[in-house]
Amino acid sequence: MPVSESQIRSSLADVSNEAFWLDSPERPEATAPLSANRSCDLAVVGGGFTGLWTALLAKERDPDRHVVLLEGGTVGWAASGRNGGFCEASLTHGADNGEKHLPNENAQLTRLGYRNLDEIEAAITRYGIDCDFERTGLIDIATEDYQVAGLREAHNPDEDAVFLSQEELQASIKSPTYKAGLFMERECAILNPAKLCWGLLRVCRDLGVEVYENSVVRNLENAGNTVKLTTDNGTVTARQVALGTNAFPALLNRVKWHTAPIYDYALMTEPLSDEQWSEIGWAGREGLADAANQFHYYRRTVDGRILFGGWDAVYYYGRAVSPKLYTRQETFETLARHFFETFPQAEGTKFTHAWGGAIDASTRFFAFFDTAFRGKVAYTAGFTGLGVGASRFGAEVMLDLLAGAKTEITELEMVKKKPLPFPPEPFMWVGAKLTTKALIKSDQNEGKRGPLLRVLDAMGVGFAS
Structure with a gap:
């Protein structure tokens, strides 16, 4: 039965455009901004996942290292707190993409990706971070007949990829749109991304990291044996710098054309009733994504909601990065229609939140790395939507590069080779x-x-x- 325009309008009538995860009483008060000149061993720019993991791992490697973290807004407010909460093992945006770009080390990167996800889980347990982490796995879903063969060909239980026929999938999760699935149990966890950011912030501060929020770094300057970072109300002089600025304009000119801000949008429902969940199923709480180029990703929350996002990936002229672009009614209405087509059992459900944000896309769809100022500065970006998990790996790479160490990960072609840059406008x-x-x-x-x-x-x- 077609979804009516009145149903769509009604479902979106009272949404908040704040990201659901950030709209929480658990959100911590912001730390004070930098207000005086400071010096340190390591300055970290960016208070999202990349910066937080870098600061935490730096202190784990050397508890005496003096680390300062500078965040232009508040911790987790941008991409790290606006995503779907899928923490995937892949470092290359999927095995097929890894095989296309780095065939000689794709198997190695797959192994490193699983190790990285295991270490994220271990850190969450070790530090008691309450972020609703669940190692549920991921199901890629065929919603068109032609997609079924590709999922069947990927079936390989030895590599944790199990094909599900239409009947097997429908027995678990009921949707009239489902044709088949590919279940990857080890590939993905789901979590509350904002709570992970806030938990990492708490751990960093407990380990002695100085954190200054609302402190935009305006300039990066080579100062002999140190690097000078300038904010509006003070400077930081650091022996080394790690940059995790995501989709925002890079502080290094050499990499400014290697990322582009692509906007992604999502909806969050109100909690579904027990009767609705009984009709849908989904007891395994797996992360779900369909197999098209224009794909949806969706997952359950601990309080019985469904996050439903994806489909449109929008680039705005001039590499625009602005909160004004965090809402897009056309996309919200499209997502609402697709949601009710996927789960007609949820008819009458309202959406409480509708939001968007910028992803740091690269032309190869996974992270790249660079150094500057004779190795005193390290940079990573370009995660292209899979940064919840891969950001920790990026932090490890940056710290190894800053240490001048020859390690397994610094010797990767992935690390040594940058993707093609994006062209200028128009x-x-x-x-x-x-x-x-x-x-x-x-x-x-x-x-x-x-x-x-x-x-x-x-x-x-x-x-x-």
């Missing part, structure tokens, strides 16, 4: 529009890739995951 905007149309057309043509996508594939640009 070519970036035109290219984004054309690529989006090509991806939509591919979905409409049973996944067949047209001329533009084949050219991008040959150039080593992403879109293979």
Whole structure:
């Protein structure tokens, strides 16, 4: 039965545009901004997952290291607190994308990704971080007949990828749109991302990290044996610097063209009734994502809600990064329609939150790394939506690079080789529009890739995951 426009409007009538995870009484009070000049061993720029893990791991490696963390807003307010709460093992945005870009080390990166996720889980347990972490696994879902064969071919129980027929999947999770699934038990955990940020903040401060929020770093300057970071109300002089600035303009000119802010949007329902959950099932609480280019991701919460996001990935002219872009009514209405088509059992459910935010996309769809100022500065970005888990790995890489260490991870081609940069405007905007149309057309043509996508594939640009 088609979803009516009145049902969509009613479901969205009273939403808050605050990200659900951040709209919480557990949100800590902001620390004071930097108000005087400071010096330290390591300055970390960015209070999202990358910066928090970097500060925490730095103190674990050397408890006497003096670490200062500078955040332009409040900890976790941007991408780290606005995502779907999927903490995936993949470091390469999926095995297929890893095979496309780094075939010689894809197996190694898969192993390192599983290790990284295990270590995230261990740290959450070790430090008593309450963030609703659940190692539930992930199901890729075919919603079109042509997608079933691809999932069946990926079936490999030895590699933790189990094909689910339509009947097997429907016995677990009931949706009229489901054709088949691929269950990967070790691949993914779900969590509350804001609570993880706040837990990491608490641990960092307990370990002695100085944290200054609402302290935007305006400039980075090589100062001989040190690096000078300038904010509006003070400076930090550091022996070393780690930059985790995500989609925001990079403080290093050499990498400013290697990321682009792509906006993603999500909805959160009110808690569903016991009767609705009985009709839907989903007792395993797995993370779910469908197999199209324009895909949805969705998951349950501990209080019986459903987060439903994805589909549109929007680039705004001029690499715009602004809170004004965190809402997009057209996308919210599309997501609402798709939600009720996926779960008609939820008819009458209201959405309480509808929000968006910027993702730090790279052309290869996974993180890259760089150093500057003769090794005193390390940088990582480009996680392209999988940073909840991979950010910790990025923190490890940056610390090894700053240490000048030759380790397994610093010797990776992934670390040594940067992706292609994005073009300047207006070519970036035109290219984004054309690529989006090509991806939509591919979905409409049973996944067949047209001329533009084949050219991008040959150039080593992403879109293979």
